[in-house]
Amino acid sequence: MKLTSGAFVNGHAIPPQFTCDGEDRSPPLAWAGAPPETRSLVLLVDDVDAPDGVFHHWACFDIPAHYTGLAEGAGRPERFExxxxxxxxxxxxxxxxxxxxxxxxxxxxxxxLLALDCSDLAVRTHPSCLEVESAARKHLLLEARMTGVYHR
Known part of the structure; x- marks a missing residue:
C-alpha cells in the first residue's frame, strides 16, 4: 500500500498553507494498494519530534474502504461526514x-494510513487520536507511511 500527497513529496517540506502559519487545512492525500479484504481505513498524523513525546495532530477513521484519497481540507469535520x-x-x-x-x-x-478488517471502530464518541490508533491496531491488515517536515 502506498500513501502520497499532491501537496508535498515524502521526506520534504509541508507547505505553509497546511500549517498554523497558513490556512491550517489538511493536505490532499491519495493511496493505492489496500488489501482486498480492507473494510475501512484510518489516517493518523503526528509530530514524532515533539519534546514531550509524540504529539497527535489528526486521526480520522471509519473511512470507507473504496476511498482512494482525501481531498484538501478533509480535516474539517463539518465539511466531510x-x-x-x-x-x-x-x-x-x-x-x-x-x-x-x-x-x-x-x-x-x-x-x-491503516487498512483495517472492520467497517467501524468500536470507540466512544469523540475519541482521542491515541484511542483510535489503539483500537485500529487490533484490526490492522496493512500500514502505509509518508513523512513531511516543517520548521518555523
Whole structure:
C-alpha cells in the first residue's frame, strides 16, 4: 500500500498553507494498494519530534474502504461526514497542522494510513487520536507511511 500527497513529496517540506502559519487545512492525500479484504481505513498524523513525546495532530477513521484519497481540507469535520474524526492533542476535533515553537528546529510529521478488517471502530464518541490508533491496531491488515517536515 502506498500513501502520497499532491501537496508535498515524502521526506520534504509541508507547505505553509497546511500549517498554523497558513490556512491550517489538511493536505490532499491519495493511496493505492489496500488489501482486498480492507473494510475501512484510518489516517493518523503526528509530530514524532515533539519534546514531550509524540504529539497527535489528526486521526480520522471509519473511512470507507473504496476511498482512494482525501481531498484538501478533509480535516474539517463539518465539511466531510463519510468518516469520523478524533480529538487531537490541541483538544480539537479534526485536523490541526504543524505548529512547532519558533526556532525549535526541523520537525518530522508522520502520516500513516491503516487498512483495517472492520467497517467501524468500536470507540466512544469523540475519541482521542491515541484511542483510535489503539483500537485500529487490533484490526490492522496493512500500514502505509509518508513523512513531511516543517520548521518555523
Amino acid at each position: 463519510d468518516f469520523r474524526h478524533a480529538v487531537n492533542d490541541f483538544g480539537e476535533l479534526g485536523y490541526n497542522g504543524p505548529c512547532p515553537p519558533h526556532g525549535d528546529g526541523l520537525r518530522r510529521y508522520r502520516f500513516r
